[in-house]
Amino acid sequence: MSTLRDLAEEHTALRPADIDHLHRIAGDWQLLSDLSFADLLLWVPVDGDGTFLCVAQVRPTTAPTAYLDDQVGRIVGGAEVAHLEVAHRQGRIWREGDPVWYGDVPARHEAIPVRLRTGDGEAGEVIAVVGRDTNLSTARTPSQLELNYLTTADDLAQMIADGTFPPPRHPGETTSAPRVGDGLVRLDANGKVTYASPNAQSAYRRLGYASHLVGEDLAKLHRRLAGDPLEGTDAGNAVLAALRGEAPPRREIDARGATMLTRALPLMPAGVPIGALVLVRDITEVRRRDRALITKDATIREIHHRVKNNLQTVAALLRLQARRVAMPEARVALEESVRRVASIALVHETLSMSSDEAVEFDGIVDRVASAATEVAATEVSVGMRRRGTFGVLPAEIATSLVMVLNELLLNAVEHGFPPADEEAAAPAPADAPRPEAEATAPRPEVVVTAHRARKQLHVSVTDNGRGLPEQFDAERGGNLGLQIVRALVTGELRGTIDLRNSAGGGTEAAIVVPLARGTTDRLTGRAGPP
Numbered sequence: 001m002s003t004l005r006d007l008a009e010e011h012t013a014l015r016p017a018d019i020d021h022l023h024r025i026a027g028d029w030q031l032l033s034d035l036s037f038a039d040l041l042l043w044v045p046v047d048g049d050g051t052f053l054c055v056a057q058v059r060p061t062t063a064p065t066a067y068l069d070d071q072v073g074r075i076v077g078g079a080e081v082a083h084l085e086v087a088h089r090q091g092r093i094w095r096e097g098d099p100v101w102y103g104d105v106p107a108r109h110e111a112i113p114v115r116l117r118t119g120d121g122e123a124g125e126v127i128a129v130v131g132r133d134t135n136l137s138t139a140r141t142p143s144q145l146e147l148n149y150l151t152t153a154d155d156l157a158q159m160i161a162d163g164t165f166p167p168p169r170h171p172g173e174t175t176s177a178p179r180v181g182d183g184l185v186r187l188d189a190n191g192k193v194t195y196a197s198p199n200a201q202s203a204y205r206r207l208g209y210a211s212h213l214v215g216e217d218l219a220k221l222h223r224r225l226a227g228d229p230l231e232g233t234d235a236g237n238a239v240l241a242a243l244r245g246e247a248p249p250r251r252e253i254d255a256r257g258a259t260m261l262t263r264a265l266p267l268m269p270a271g272v273p274i275g276a277l278v279l280v281r282d283i284t285e286v287r288r289r290d291r292a293l294i295t296k297d298a299t300i301r302e303i304h305h306r307v308k309n310n311l312q313t314v315a316a317l318l319r320l321q322a323r324r325v326a327m328p329e330a331r332v333a334l335e336e337s338v339r340r341v342a343s344i345a346l347v348h349e350t351l352s353m354s355s356d357e358a359v360e361f362d363g364i365v366d367r368v369a370s371a372a373t374e375v376a377a378t379e380v381s382v383g384m385r386r387r388g389t390f391g392v393l394p395a396e397i398a399t400s401l402v403m404v405l406n407e408l409l410l411n412a413v414e415h416g417f418p419p420a421d422e423e424a425a426a427p428a429p430a431d432a433p434r435p436e437a438e439a440t441a442p443r444p445e446v447v448v449t450a451h452r453a454r455k456q457l458h459v460s461v462t463d464n465g466r467g468l469p470e471q472f473d474a475e476r477g478g479n480l481g482l483q484i485v486r487a488l489v490t491g492e493l494r495g496t497i498d499l500r501n502s503a504g505g506g507t508e509a510a511i512v513v514p515l516a517r518g519t520t521d522r523l524t525g526r527a528g529p530p
Contacts, residue, residue, distance in 0.1 A: 026056040028166035034180035035153035037063035038134040051077035066107040066135040087111035106136040115163035158269035167247030178281030185278040203282040206258040242276035305352035311345035343406040361390035372409035380417040388450040400492040407481040408461040416465025464506040
């Protein structure tokens with residue numbers, strides 16, 4: 001389905017600033033829908049020909065919907081949108097008219113003009129209309145809660161018509177909480193509570209306030225209840241800011257082991273401050289789980305830190321042992337083990353600084369590649385280069401993959417580029433280049449390439465060296481390092497590896513690693529299901 005922006009850009013001449021304002025309304029209008037017990041539909045005029053296009057819709061959580069079918073994308077005109085035309089042309093809220101029927105559902109129409117205030121704070125022209133349609137099939141005598149909800153909804157509707165609602169969103173804030181059903185407190189112009197819903201009363205009771213809220217100065221109450229004086233001052237100041245017509249950021253109050261989230265909104269229909277609306281939500285259990293997760297994350301990071309330290313200790317012991325061994329073969333084997341242990345330690349070092357069980361793998365690859373050129377047993381200076389990005393990888397993939405890359409890079413450096421005296425000792429082919437051409441020979445280089453496709457990570461390690469021997473068996477040949485590579489790729493990573501001579505000379509190791517859905521989403525930055 002097309003988005004609000006897509007529909008508006010395709011069918012209207014609205015400016016980007018107008019569309020952004022409509023986005024802000026659609027991001028915050030669940031509040032108005034719940035207070036109104038009504039569906040809200042956002043209509044924009046199409047080409048000035050008397051037709052309107054519905055670009056967004058929200059249903060109430062406090063009452064039955066008036067529409068069983070989605071209205072977004074629907075273009076209507078004529079008598080059906082007469083109320084929208086009046087609100088758009090005259091710039092006033094339309095509440096006249098008799099109920100209409102949608103199938104078997106009777107509904108009451110209202111139309112609220114949408115204005116975007118100009119840079120000097122003046123109310124601008126009407127850019128859209130919010131249709132407020134109430135299902136009348138369950139109409140009954142309203143309770144005190146419903147009357148306060150409807151009164152507050154009318155004030156917010158007038159603020160939409162004035163261009164003062166919704167307020168600007170603060171960085172990092174979402175629009176999901178608190179909601180009307182979590183708890184609602186209405187204040188008069190002096191900051192005294194005129195109404196508190198039962199859920200709001202219960203939330204304050206959790207903080208230790210057992211009396212009725214009506215008549216209380218809410219800003220002073222917040223200062224008294226908060227266990228932290230600074231926190232209480234911030235929460236109280238937020239209420240006072242809303243009474244002055246501002247829209248302060250949300251605040252939390254902690255007291256007696258409970259936590260309450262508050263959101264204060266000014267009520268100023270027609271530009272006259274008449275009080276404030278305070279939404280509250282008991283988030284005690286949410287914060288308890290957050291603290292448990294923080295503790296768990298810290299514990300996991302500490303474990304990775306200790307594993308890294310232990311691996312570095314093992315590497316140091318192996319390095320010490322290698323210095324004391326007289327046999328060259330044994331010394332080489334121990335030094336290779338040191339490098340393998342050190343590459344695993346890199347992953348745990350990165351995980352010890354991460355907030356989850358995933359690592360930014362590009363930095364690890366760069367460090368492993370740099371180390372491979374420094375410790376490789378070769379006299380040839382080999383350059384290292386990375387193309388593409390690995391992105392973020394989960395620990396179970398990163399640990400095995402870093403060992404694979406470490407082995408392949410060391411093999412490429414040590415075996416792909418023999419020393420000059422070894423090349424001179426080998427018989428020169430008949431078509432060997434002349435000595436004067438050696439100056440133009442490419443610099444020895446190893447390139448690591450990575451890209452993602454179809455939920456797979458494709459990795460290649462390519463050098464421009466002498467290539468594989470003629471009788472090399474890609475399935476069973478190679479040293480211990482290549483055997484480790486095959487075991488890790490086919491076993492731990494459940495992938496495939498292909499060792500071959502590259503088309504431009506040298507050797508290429510191509511690896512394909514399957515990625516789980518969640519891993520793919522982390523790599524691409526898209527949100528996916530767990």
